[in-house]
Amino acid sequence: MKLSKQPYKGTRDYYPADKQVQNYIFETWRKVVESFGYEEYGAPILEPLVIYAAKSGADLVNDETYRFSDRGKRDIAIRPEMTPTVARMIAAREQEVPFPARWYSIANFMRYERPQNGREREFWQLNVDMFGLESFEADIEILTITDRIMKAFGAEPKMYTIRINHRKLVDVMMKEYLDLDPIQAQLMTKLFDKKNKISAYEFRDKALEIFNENQVENGLKKIAALVSAKSLHDLPEVIRSHEIFQDIESIWRALDEAKITSLKFDITLMRGLDYYNGMVFEVFDTHPDNNRAMFGGGRYDGLTTLFGAANIPVVGFAPGATTTELFLRSHNLLPIFGSKTDVYMVVIGQEALSGAKKLADNLRQEGVAVECDTTLRKADKQIKTAVKKHIQYLLFVGEDELQEQQYTLKDTLTQQESSLSFERIVSTVKRLDS
Numbered sequence: 001m002k003l004s005k006q007p008y009k010g011t012r013d014y015y016p017a018d019k020q021v022q023n024y025i026f027e028t029w030r031k032v033v034e035s036f037g038y039e040e041y042g043a044p045i046l047e048p049l050v051i052y053a054a055k056s057g058a059d060l061v062n063d064e065t066y067r068f069s070d071r072g073k074r075d076i077a078i079r080p081e082m083t084p085t086v087a088r089m090i091a092a093r094e095q096e097v098p099f100p101a102r103w104y105s106i107a108n109f110m111r112y113e114r115p116q117n118g119r120e121r122e123f124w125q126l127n128v129d130m131f132g133l134e135s136f137e138a139d140i141e142i143l144t145i146t147d148r149i150m151k152a153f154g155a156e157p158k159m160y161t162i163r164i165n166h167r168k169l170v171d172v173m174m175k176e177y178l179d180l181d182p183i184q185a186q187l188m189t190k191l192f193d194k195k196n197k198i199s200a201y202e203f204r205d206k207a208l209e210i211f212n213e214n215q216v217e218n219g220l221k222k223i224a225a226l227v228s229a230k231s232l233h234d235l236p237e238v239i240r241s242h243e244i245f246q247d248i249e250s251i252w253r254a255l256d257e258a259k260i261t262s263l264k265f266d267i268t269l270m271r272g273l274d275y276y277n278g279m280v281f282e283v284f285d286t287h288p289d290n291n292r293a294m295f296g297g298g299r300y301d302g303l304t305t306l307f308g309a310a311n312i313p314v315v316g317f318a319p320g321a322t323t324t325e326l327f328l329r330s331h332n333l334l335p336i337f338g339s340k341t342d343v344y345m346v347v348i349g350q351e352a353l354s355g356a357k358k359l360a361d362n363l364r365q366e367g368v369a370v371e372c373d374t375t376l377r378k379a380d381k382q383i384k385t386a387v388k389k390h391i392q393y394l395l396f397v398g399e400d401e402l403q404e405q406q407y408t409l410k411d412t413l414t415q416q417e418s419s420l421s422f423e424r425i426v427s428t429v430k431r432l433d434s
Helices: 016-035 058-064 083-092 136-152 167-177 182-193 200-210 216-227 243-257 303-307 321-330 350-365 379-388 399-404 422-429
Strands: 046-048 067-069 075-078 101-110 122-131 160-166 263-265 279-285 293-299 314-317 343-348 370-372 393-398 407-411 417-420
Touching: 016 101, 016 122, 016 136, 016 321, 046 083, 083 101, 083 122, 083 303, 083 314, 122 136, 122 321, 136 160, 136 243, 136 279, 136 293, 136 314, 160 167, 160 243, 167 182, 167 216, 167 243, 182 200, 200 216, 243 263, 279 321, 293 321, 343 350, 343 379, 350 370, 350 393, 350 399, 350 422, 379 393, 393 399, 407 422, 417 422
Parallel strands: 160 263, 343 370, 343 393
Antiparallel strands: 046 075, 067 075, 101 122, 122 314, 160 279, 279 293, 293 314, 393 407, 407 417
8 A cells, every 4th residue: 555645634744944944933932932931831732622612612622623532431632722721730730830920832733624824733833821910911911922022023013913802892892782682792702703704795694693673773883883993992982981991991002102013903803712701812914915813812811710720810822833934934034044053074985984973973062063974975975965955064074184183174155165173163163263
Protein backbone atom coordinates (compact mmCIF):
# COMPACT_ATOMS: atom_id res chain seq x y z
CA MET A 1 0.00 0.00 0.00
CA LYS A 2 1.32 3.42 -1.00
CA LEU A 3 0.88 5.94 1.82
CA SER A 4 -0.09 9.55 1.21
CA LYS A 5 2.59 12.22 1.48
CA GLN A 6 0.02 14.74 2.73
CA PRO A 7 -0.67 15.50 6.41
CA TYR A 8 -4.09 14.87 7.91
CA LYS A 9 -6.67 17.24 6.42
CA GLY A 10 -6.67 20.62 8.14
CA THR A 11 -3.22 20.14 9.68
CA ARG A 12 0.12 21.40 8.48
CA ASP A 13 3.70 20.19 8.22
CA TYR A 14 6.22 22.72 9.49
CA TYR A 15 9.39 22.41 7.44
CA PRO A 16 12.45 24.26 8.83
CA ALA A 17 11.63 27.51 6.97
CA ASP A 18 8.02 27.36 8.21
CA LYS A 19 9.22 26.66 11.73
CA GLN A 20 11.43 29.75 11.63
CA VAL A 21 8.35 31.88 10.95
CA GLN A 22 6.38 30.15 13.68
CA ASN A 23 9.21 30.53 16.19
CA TYR A 24 9.52 34.23 15.33
CA ILE A 25 5.82 34.69 16.10
CA PHE A 26 6.10 32.71 19.34
CA GLU A 27 9.20 34.63 20.46
CA THR A 28 7.54 37.99 19.77
CA TRP A 29 4.44 36.97 21.72
CA ARG A 30 6.53 35.71 24.62
CA LYS A 31 8.67 38.86 24.77
CA VAL A 32 5.66 41.19 24.92
CA VAL A 33 3.57 39.32 27.50
CA GLU A 34 6.53 38.65 29.77
CA SER A 35 7.33 42.38 29.71
CA PHE A 36 3.95 42.86 31.45
CA GLY A 37 4.77 40.26 34.12
CA TYR A 38 2.91 37.24 32.69
CA GLU A 39 4.21 33.77 33.56
CA GLU A 40 4.06 30.72 31.32
CA TYR A 41 2.10 27.56 32.17
CA GLY A 42 1.38 24.28 30.38
CA ALA A 43 -1.55 21.86 30.36
CA PRO A 44 -2.63 18.47 28.95
CA ILE A 45 -3.91 18.27 25.39
CA LEU A 46 -6.74 15.99 26.58
CA GLU A 47 -9.58 17.08 28.85
CA PRO A 48 -12.89 15.58 30.00
CA LEU A 49 -15.54 16.56 27.45
CA VAL A 50 -17.81 17.87 30.20
CA ILE A 51 -15.68 20.97 30.85
CA TYR A 52 -16.46 22.22 27.33
CA ALA A 53 -20.10 21.11 27.40
CA ALA A 54 -20.62 23.09 30.60
CA LYS A 55 -19.75 26.50 29.26
CA SER A 56 -18.28 26.76 25.75
CA GLY A 57 -21.50 26.32 23.78
CA ALA A 58 -23.26 23.46 22.01
CA ASP A 59 -21.80 24.24 18.57
CA LEU A 60 -18.24 23.85 19.79
CA VAL A 61 -18.92 20.58 21.62
CA ASN A 62 -21.28 18.92 19.14
CA ASP A 63 -19.84 20.04 15.82
CA GLU A 64 -16.20 21.04 16.26
CA THR A 65 -14.65 19.01 19.08
CA TYR A 66 -12.53 15.90 18.51
CA ARG A 67 -14.14 13.62 21.06
CA PHE A 68 -13.83 9.94 21.92
CA SER A 69 -14.19 7.39 24.69
CA ASP A 70 -10.94 6.22 26.22
CA ARG A 71 -10.30 2.67 27.38
CA GLY A 72 -11.91 3.52 30.69
CA LYS A 73 -15.06 4.55 28.77
CA ARG A 74 -14.59 8.19 29.78
CA ASP A 75 -15.74 10.93 27.37
CA ILE A 76 -12.57 12.76 26.35
CA ALA A 77 -11.83 15.71 24.05
CA ILE A 78 -8.70 16.98 22.37
CA ARG A 79 -8.68 20.55 23.63
CA PRO A 80 -10.40 22.95 21.19
CA GLU A 81 -9.47 25.96 23.37
CA MET A 82 -7.57 26.74 26.57
CA THR A 83 -10.03 28.83 28.58
CA PRO A 84 -11.81 26.03 30.51
CA THR A 85 -8.47 24.37 31.17
CA VAL A 86 -6.79 27.41 32.68
CA ALA A 87 -9.93 28.10 34.74
CA ARG A 88 -9.70 24.53 36.05
CA MET A 89 -6.03 25.01 36.94
CA ILE A 90 -6.69 28.27 38.80
CA ALA A 91 -9.64 26.68 40.62
CA ALA A 92 -7.49 23.73 41.70
CA ARG A 93 -5.06 26.05 43.53
CA GLU A 94 -7.15 29.10 44.32
CA GLN A 95 -5.73 29.26 47.87
CA GLU A 96 -2.12 29.14 46.66
CA VAL A 97 -2.13 31.31 43.53
CA PRO A 98 -1.18 34.96 44.20
CA PHE A 99 -3.76 37.29 42.67
CA PRO A 100 -3.94 39.01 40.35
CA ALA A 101 -2.49 36.03 38.47
CA ARG A 102 -1.00 36.88 35.07
CA TRP A 103 -0.60 33.66 33.07
CA TYR A 104 0.12 32.79 29.45
CA SER A 105 0.68 29.71 27.30
CA ILE A 106 1.56 28.94 23.69
CA ALA A 107 -0.09 25.67 22.73
CA ASN A 108 -1.76 23.68 19.96
CA PHE A 109 -5.47 22.85 19.67
CA MET A 110 -7.80 20.94 17.38
CA ARG A 111 -11.27 21.71 16.04
CA TYR A 112 -13.16 19.68 13.49
CA GLU A 113 -14.23 22.36 11.05
CA ARG A 114 -13.93 23.08 7.36
CA PRO A 115 -10.33 24.01 6.58
CA GLN A 116 -9.92 27.31 4.77
CA ASN A 117 -7.43 30.12 4.45
CA GLY A 118 -6.35 31.04 7.96
CA ARG A 119 -8.46 28.35 9.60
CA GLU A 120 -7.03 24.92 10.29
CA ARG A 121 -8.14 21.88 12.26
CA GLU A 122 -4.90 21.92 14.23
CA PHE A 123 -3.82 25.41 15.20
CA TRP A 124 -1.40 27.14 17.56
CA GLN A 125 -2.25 30.14 19.64
CA LEU A 126 -1.12 32.36 22.46
CA ASN A 127 -3.41 32.37 25.51
CA VAL A 128 -3.14 35.36 27.84
CA ASP A 129 -5.30 35.68 30.97
CA MET A 130 -5.42 37.82 34.07
CA PHE A 131 -7.27 36.32 37.05
CA GLY A 132 -8.39 38.13 40.18
CA LEU A 133 -8.91 41.75 39.13
CA GLU A 134 -12.55 42.82 38.83
CA SER A 135 -12.00 46.44 37.82
CA PHE A 136 -11.76 47.59 34.23
CA GLU A 137 -8.02 48.09 34.78
CA ALA A 138 -7.66 44.42 33.81
CA ASP A 139 -9.60 45.04 30.59
CA ILE A 140 -7.37 48.01 29.80
CA GLU A 141 -4.19 46.00 30.38
CA ILE A 142 -5.34 43.14 28.14
CA LEU A 143 -6.24 45.57 25.34
CA THR A 144 -2.94 47.39 25.80
CA ILE A 145 -1.02 44.11 25.48
CA THR A 146 -3.04 43.30 22.36
CA ASP A 147 -2.04 46.59 20.77
CA ARG A 148 1.58 46.19 21.93
CA ILE A 149 1.79 42.76 20.29
CA MET A 150 0.64 44.15 16.97
CA LYS A 151 3.19 46.96 17.17
CA ALA A 152 5.95 44.51 18.19
CA PHE A 153 5.48 42.88 14.78
CA GLY A 154 6.02 46.26 13.14
CA ALA A 155 2.35 46.93 12.44
CA GLU A 156 1.15 50.51 12.08
CA PRO A 157 -2.25 51.51 13.54
CA LYS A 158 -3.81 51.80 10.07
CA MET A 159 -3.06 48.12 9.40
CA TYR A 160 -5.49 46.78 12.01
CA THR A 161 -8.60 47.66 13.97
CA ILE A 162 -9.51 46.62 17.51
CA ARG A 163 -13.29 46.38 17.64
CA ILE A 164 -14.82 46.52 21.11
CA ASN A 165 -18.20 45.78 22.63
CA HIS A 166 -19.55 44.75 26.05
CA ARG A 167 -21.76 41.75 26.72
CA LYS A 168 -23.61 43.56 29.52
CA LEU A 169 -24.34 46.35 27.07
CA VAL A 170 -25.64 43.68 24.72
CA ASP A 171 -27.96 42.44 27.50
CA VAL A 172 -29.33 45.98 27.89
CA MET A 173 -29.75 46.21 24.15
CA MET A 174 -31.63 42.93 23.91
CA LYS A 175 -33.84 43.21 26.99
CA GLU A 176 -34.49 46.91 27.52
CA TYR A 177 -34.11 48.33 24.01
CA LEU A 178 -35.38 45.53 21.77
CA ASP A 179 -37.71 44.18 24.51
CA LEU A 180 -36.85 40.53 23.86
CA ASP A 181 -37.51 37.62 26.19
CA PRO A 182 -34.53 35.40 27.23
CA ILE A 183 -34.95 32.93 24.36
CA GLN A 184 -35.35 35.70 21.79
CA ALA A 185 -32.36 37.53 23.26
CA GLN A 186 -30.17 34.45 22.96
CA LEU A 187 -31.22 33.90 19.33
CA MET A 188 -30.71 37.56 18.44
CA THR A 189 -27.27 37.61 20.07
CA LYS A 190 -26.20 34.65 17.94
CA LEU A 191 -27.64 36.35 14.85
CA PHE A 192 -25.71 39.57 15.55
CA ASP A 193 -22.58 37.46 15.96
CA LYS A 194 -23.07 36.22 12.37
CA LYS A 195 -24.03 39.58 10.90
CA ASN A 196 -20.83 40.17 8.99
CA LYS A 197 -20.81 36.62 7.64
CA ILE A 198 -24.25 36.70 5.99
CA SER A 199 -26.05 39.05 3.59
CA ALA A 200 -28.16 41.97 4.81
CA TYR A 201 -31.27 40.27 3.42
CA GLU A 202 -30.55 37.04 5.28
CA PHE A 203 -29.88 38.98 8.47
CA ARG A 204 -33.21 40.81 8.14
CA ASP A 205 -35.15 37.61 7.40
CA LYS A 206 -33.69 35.81 10.40
CA ALA A 207 -34.41 38.81 12.63
CA LEU A 208 -38.03 38.71 11.46
CA GLU A 209 -38.22 35.08 12.55
CA ILE A 210 -37.05 36.01 16.05
CA PHE A 211 -39.48 38.91 16.61
CA ASN A 212 -43.12 38.22 17.36
CA GLU A 213 -45.81 40.00 15.32
CA ASN A 214 -46.10 42.95 17.71
CA GLN A 215 -42.34 43.57 17.69
CA VAL A 216 -41.54 43.38 13.98
CA GLU A 217 -42.05 46.97 12.80
CA ASN A 218 -40.36 48.76 15.68
CA GLY A 219 -37.83 45.96 16.09
CA LEU A 220 -36.37 46.34 12.60
CA LYS A 221 -36.16 50.13 13.03
CA LYS A 222 -34.38 49.71 16.33
CA ILE A 223 -31.92 47.24 14.84
CA ALA A 224 -31.21 49.69 12.01
CA ALA A 225 -30.44 52.38 14.61
CA LEU A 226 -28.07 50.02 16.41
CA VAL A 227 -26.24 48.91 13.30
CA SER A 228 -25.78 52.49 12.09
CA ALA A 229 -24.11 53.55 15.38
CA LYS A 230 -20.49 54.43 14.56
CA SER A 231 -19.49 55.32 18.11
CA LEU A 232 -20.63 54.87 21.69
CA HIS A 233 -22.44 58.20 21.65
CA ASP A 234 -24.46 57.24 18.57
CA LEU A 235 -26.32 54.57 20.59
CA PRO A 236 -29.96 55.11 21.59
CA GLU A 237 -30.59 57.02 24.81
CA VAL A 238 -31.98 53.98 26.67
CA ILE A 239 -28.62 52.28 26.27
CA ARG A 240 -26.47 55.37 26.94
CA SER A 241 -28.33 56.05 30.17
CA HIS A 242 -27.52 52.63 31.63
CA GLU A 243 -24.78 52.44 34.29
CA ILE A 244 -22.75 49.91 32.32
CA PHE A 245 -22.31 52.56 29.65
CA GLN A 246 -20.24 54.59 32.11
CA ASP A 247 -17.81 51.68 32.58
CA ILE A 248 -17.34 51.36 28.85
CA GLU A 249 -16.69 55.09 28.55
CA SER A 250 -14.04 54.79 31.27
CA ILE A 251 -12.30 51.97 29.39
CA TRP A 252 -12.42 54.00 26.19
CA ARG A 253 -10.91 57.10 27.81
CA ALA A 254 -8.09 55.08 29.37
CA LEU A 255 -7.24 53.46 26.05
CA ASP A 256 -7.26 56.84 24.40
CA GLU A 257 -4.80 58.10 27.03
CA ALA A 258 -2.61 55.07 26.28
CA LYS A 259 -2.53 56.27 22.64
CA ILE A 260 -4.17 53.16 21.26
CA THR A 261 -5.55 54.63 18.07
CA SER A 262 -6.85 51.51 16.30
CA LEU A 263 -10.03 51.27 18.39
CA LYS A 264 -13.53 51.04 16.98
CA PHE A 265 -16.82 50.51 18.80
CA ASP A 266 -18.91 47.73 17.23
CA ILE A 267 -22.34 47.00 18.71
CA THR A 268 -22.65 43.88 16.52
CA LEU A 269 -19.56 42.24 18.03
CA MET A 270 -20.69 39.40 20.30
CA ARG A 271 -17.92 36.78 20.47
CA GLY A 272 -19.71 33.48 20.01
CA LEU A 273 -18.61 31.59 23.10
CA ASP A 274 -21.23 31.56 25.85
CA TYR A 275 -18.92 32.26 28.78
CA TYR A 276 -18.14 35.91 27.95
CA ASN A 277 -19.94 38.30 30.31
CA GLY A 278 -18.13 41.64 30.04
CA MET A 279 -15.89 43.51 27.64
CA VAL A 280 -15.29 41.64 24.36
CA PHE A 281 -13.04 42.56 21.45
CA GLU A 282 -11.66 41.34 18.14
CA VAL A 283 -8.67 42.46 16.09
CA PHE A 284 -9.27 42.89 12.36
CA ASP A 285 -6.76 43.10 9.53
CA THR A 286 -7.54 46.09 7.31
CA HIS A 287 -5.56 44.81 4.29
CA PRO A 288 -7.97 44.25 1.36
CA ASP A 289 -6.42 40.85 0.61
CA ASN A 290 -6.86 39.65 4.18
CA ASN A 291 -9.76 41.70 5.54
CA ARG A 292 -10.80 39.45 8.41
CA ALA A 293 -11.00 38.98 12.15
CA MET A 294 -7.65 37.65 13.34
CA PHE A 295 -8.28 37.02 17.05
CA GLY A 296 -10.12 38.31 20.06
CA GLY A 297 -10.97 37.89 23.70
CA GLY A 298 -12.82 39.42 26.60
CA ARG A 299 -13.98 39.03 30.17
CA TYR A 300 -15.36 35.72 31.42
CA ASP A 301 -15.85 36.08 35.18
CA GLY A 302 -17.22 33.09 37.04
CA LEU A 303 -15.91 30.20 34.96
CA THR A 304 -13.96 28.96 37.99
CA THR A 305 -17.23 28.35 39.86
CA LEU A 306 -17.90 25.36 37.60
CA PHE A 307 -15.01 23.66 39.38
CA GLY A 308 -16.28 24.44 42.87
CA ALA A 309 -14.01 27.46 43.36
CA ALA A 310 -14.84 31.06 44.18
CA ASN A 311 -16.10 33.44 41.51
CA ILE A 312 -12.73 34.70 40.31
CA PRO A 313 -12.84 37.54 37.76
CA VAL A 314 -10.78 37.01 34.63
CA VAL A 315 -10.13 38.62 31.27
CA GLY A 316 -8.03 37.25 28.44
CA PHE A 317 -7.40 36.84 24.72
CA ALA A 318 -5.87 34.35 22.28
CA PRO A 319 -4.19 35.26 18.97
CA GLY A 320 -3.55 32.41 16.53
CA ALA A 321 -0.22 31.77 14.82
CA THR A 322 -1.71 31.17 11.37
CA THR A 323 -3.79 34.34 11.25
CA THR A 324 -0.83 36.28 12.61
CA GLU A 325 1.36 34.86 9.84
CA LEU A 326 -1.22 35.83 7.20
CA PHE A 327 -1.30 39.35 8.61
CA LEU A 328 2.49 39.62 8.53
CA ARG A 329 2.68 38.32 4.97
CA SER A 330 -0.14 40.61 3.78
CA HIS A 331 1.71 43.67 5.08
CA ASN A 332 5.24 42.44 4.21
CA LEU A 333 6.24 42.50 7.86
CA LEU A 334 8.07 39.17 8.05
CA PRO A 335 11.83 39.53 8.48
CA ILE A 336 14.30 37.62 6.32
CA PHE A 337 15.43 34.56 8.25
CA GLY A 338 18.89 33.06 8.09
CA SER A 339 20.08 29.73 9.38
CA LYS A 340 20.54 29.20 13.11
CA THR A 341 23.78 27.44 12.21
CA ASP A 342 26.76 29.80 12.25
CA VAL A 343 29.31 27.74 10.36
CA TYR A 344 29.22 24.97 7.77
CA MET A 345 32.47 23.01 7.96
CA VAL A 346 33.69 21.77 4.58
CA VAL A 347 35.91 18.76 5.27
CA ILE A 348 38.58 18.10 2.64
CA GLY A 349 39.80 14.49 2.61
CA GLN A 350 39.36 11.41 4.79
CA GLU A 351 42.54 12.20 6.73
CA ALA A 352 41.05 15.49 7.98
CA LEU A 353 37.74 14.08 9.19
CA SER A 354 38.75 13.17 12.73
CA GLY A 355 40.49 16.50 13.33
CA ALA A 356 37.62 18.44 11.76
CA LYS A 357 35.11 16.82 14.12
CA LYS A 358 37.28 17.76 17.11
CA LEU A 359 37.62 21.31 15.81
CA ALA A 360 33.83 21.54 15.35
CA ASP A 361 33.26 20.38 18.90
CA ASN A 362 35.77 22.92 20.26
CA LEU A 363 33.94 25.69 18.38
CA ARG A 364 30.62 24.53 19.82
CA GLN A 365 32.05 24.80 23.31
CA GLU A 366 32.78 28.45 22.53
CA GLY A 367 29.16 29.05 21.56
CA VAL A 368 29.51 28.68 17.79
CA ALA A 369 26.87 26.53 16.07
CA VAL A 370 28.67 24.25 13.62
CA GLU A 371 27.44 21.72 11.09
CA CYS A 372 30.28 19.43 10.11
CA ASP A 373 29.96 17.75 6.70
CA THR A 374 31.10 14.16 7.18
CA THR A 375 30.06 12.90 3.74
CA LEU A 376 33.56 13.28 2.21
CA ARG A 377 31.96 14.61 -0.98
CA LYS A 378 33.79 16.98 -3.25
CA ALA A 379 34.12 20.48 -1.82
CA ASP A 380 31.80 22.07 -4.40
CA LYS A 381 28.95 19.76 -3.43
CA GLN A 382 29.46 20.53 0.24
CA ILE A 383 29.40 24.24 -0.55
CA LYS A 384 26.15 23.87 -2.50
CA THR A 385 24.56 22.23 0.53
CA ALA A 386 25.63 25.10 2.78
CA VAL A 387 24.25 27.66 0.31
CA LYS A 388 20.90 25.87 0.15
CA LYS A 389 20.75 25.96 3.94
CA HIS A 390 21.52 29.71 3.97
CA ILE A 391 24.43 29.28 6.38
CA GLN A 392 26.52 32.44 6.46
CA TYR A 393 30.02 31.08 7.09
CA LEU A 394 31.98 28.31 5.35
CA LEU A 395 35.01 26.90 7.15
CA PHE A 396 37.40 24.82 5.03
CA VAL A 397 39.27 22.15 6.95
CA GLY A 398 41.90 19.88 5.43
CA GLU A 399 44.97 18.08 6.74
CA ASP A 400 47.24 21.08 6.07
CA GLU A 401 44.88 23.48 7.87
CA LEU A 402 44.77 21.21 10.91
CA GLN A 403 48.56 21.01 11.08
CA GLU A 404 49.05 24.77 10.70
CA GLN A 405 45.98 25.60 12.82
CA GLN A 406 44.99 28.26 10.29
CA TYR A 407 41.65 27.84 8.53
CA THR A 408 39.96 29.55 5.62
CA LEU A 409 36.68 31.19 6.69
CA LYS A 410 34.40 32.51 3.95
CA ASP A 411 31.46 34.87 4.54
CA THR A 412 28.84 33.91 1.96
CA LEU A 413 27.12 37.30 2.32
CA THR A 414 30.17 39.41 1.48
CA GLN A 415 32.16 36.69 -0.34
CA GLN A 416 35.21 37.66 1.73
CA GLU A 417 37.72 34.96 2.70
CA SER A 418 40.24 35.08 5.54
CA SER A 419 42.83 32.72 6.94
CA LEU A 420 42.17 32.67 10.67
CA SER A 421 43.21 30.97 13.88
CA PHE A 422 40.72 29.19 16.10
CA GLU A 423 40.36 32.24 18.36
CA ARG A 424 39.82 34.60 15.42
CA ILE A 425 37.18 32.30 13.96
CA VAL A 426 35.26 32.46 17.24
CA SER A 427 35.51 36.25 17.53
CA THR A 428 34.57 36.79 13.87
CA VAL A 429 31.56 34.52 13.90
CA LYS A 430 30.33 35.80 17.25
CA ARG A 431 30.96 39.38 16.08
CA LEU A 432 33.29 40.10 18.95
CA ASP A 433 36.03 41.32 16.66
CA SER A 434 36.86 44.97 17.36
